[in-house]
Amino acid sequence: MVRSSVLAILSILLAISIAYIAYGATVYVKVIGPDNTPVANVLVEAWQDLTKVSTGTTNESGVATLDVDTTKNVTFIASLGGSEYIINTYSAPLTEGGVYELNATALHKVYVATNTTYAIPVTFEVPGYGTVSTKFNTNYTMYVTGKVKLVFPNETTVQFFKKLKFVKIVYNGYSTNETTLELTITSPLNITAYYAVYAVFPLPWWWLILIIAIAIACTVLAVIVGKGKAGKKVLETRKSRYLGKM
Numbered sequence: 001m002v003r004s005s006v007l008a009i010l011s012i013l014l015a016i017s018i019a020y021i022a023y024g025a026t027v028y029v030k031v032i033g034p035d036n037t038p039v040a041n042v043l044v045e046a047w048q049d050l051t052k053v054s055t056g057t058t059n060e061s062g063v064a065t066l067d068v069d070t071t072k073n074v075t076f077i078a079s080l081g082g083s084e085y086i087i088n089t090y091s092a093p094l095t096e097g098g099v100y101e102l103n104a105t106a107l108h109k110v111y112v113a114t115n116t117t118y119a120i121p122v123t124f125e126v127p128g129y130g131t132v133s134t135k136f137n138t139n140y141t142m143y144v145t146g147k148v149k150l151v152f153p154n155e156t157t158v159q160f161f162k163k164l165k166f167v168k169i170v171y172n173g174y175s176t177n178e179t180t181l182e183l184t185i186t187s188p189l190n191i192t193a194y195y196a197v198y199a200v201f202p203l204p205w206w207w208l209i210l211i212i213a214i215a216i217a218c219t220v221l222a223v224i225v226g227k228g229k230a231g232k233k234v235l236e237t238r239k240s241r242y243l244g245k246m
Contacts, residue, residue, distance in 0.1 A: 038062025
């Protein structure tokens with residue numbers, strides 16, 4: 001009885017240890033820029049289960065250290081600054097202590113832009129892997145390959161009295177009026193989202209009526225007060241003339 005209890009406890013501890021080791025496994029990510037040289041001082045993110053699980057900064061050799069779950073798919077994202085990103089996804093299982101590359105020269109350059117000067121948040125995902133769901137602001141460049149999913153907002157506020165309304169997406173000679181775009185990236189690509197700019201009143205319509213009504217009431221009151229003051233002045237003038245004659 002005691003022996004079976006001890007074995008059960010040991011089995012539980014072993015399972016916990018394996019799970020901890022898998023989740024806390026260290027991997028190395030090497031970032032190579034568009035000029036085919038390692039990039040130092042670059043922030044690298046690891047995404048699993050649609051969550052950012054780890055971050056690290058590259059050293060002088062362009063290598064960052066991150067902790068991930070080796071039993072799950074992972075997407076690594078390196079931010080080069082200036083709205084440039086290198087993105088690559090690796091399937092499980094991963095190797096603890098392994099080196100994984102984010103090599104811009106081995107990926108395809110994709111430029112995501114809009115027809116406006118405003119920054120629009122675009123959701124980025126990797127279909128089928130369930131690793132990442134994050135937002136990048138246009139206009140931005142990403143080095144990527146394989147399947148990607150981009151979700152553009154149907155409508156977004158850019159200023160207090162101004163909004164953007166989605167019209168269409170144009171890419172590689174194609175056009176779509178859907179806000180969600182799923183592509184398999186096999187070559188360089190330019191993607192442009194078109195938005196219509198329009199002015200909006202930031203308050204409900206009944207607020208506008210109320211403001212107009214208050215303005216009218218204030219105008220009428222000002223006229224009444226003005227007439228009252230004018231009449232009082234006339235009476236005072238007549239009174240002074242009458243007293244002067246006496």
